Amino acid sequence: QTVVTQEPSFSVSPGGTVTLTCGLSSGSVSSSHYPSWYQQTPGQAPRTLIYSTNTRSSGVPDRFSGSIFGNKAALTITGAQADDDSDYYCVLYMGSGIWVFGGGTKLTVL
């Protein structure tokens, strides 16, 4: 089965910018995979940040943005804040009603 890849961990300073990526073990990510991004803090259900590559979900601050960067989907956080310290997951649509999540990136803001 296709593996969706994410950086296991990343660190950013408060106020800094960070780009997390979401790739495929074989092939390139495109808008046809409808990449979406979820934020999860410990003990909580995931929260939708971005869907269909670059559309922010309702209530999500504009410091979060999505894109296709090279052959991967990307989530960029501009002006990171302390409460952005979370786990971030991408999920790709593989067609035929099948989704695959990436392994997640643990983002540390310090």
Added chain:
Amino acid sequence: EVQLVESGGGLVQPGRSLRLSCAASGFTFDDYAMHWVRQAPGKGLEWVSGIDWNSGSTGYADSVKGRFTISRDNAKKSLFLQMNSLRAEDTALYYCAKDIAATILGGWYFDLWGRGTLVTVSS
């Protein structure tokens, strides 16, 4: 209140079965596709299965195909996951999630999540 509430989790022996339920409220349940997503302790999210608004299409992760069956009862606003031949690696918190679309074939996204129900497979 718009919410999803999962139930049915518990401790079960390997090889046995368990049926999870998800009760929806606060929205028109039969307008939307639904999914199950799980998270093993200390691990990442794994999409398990999805179902169209009218049960017309279903999808399964390779890891559960042939063992798990997703279904829904729109009259009761409920989603189900029948889990057979359970394995230790099925131990996880199982989330019910609502799709933004009516079909699982559109590649949309999950906009509402429950709090999960814990399944532990162990002898």
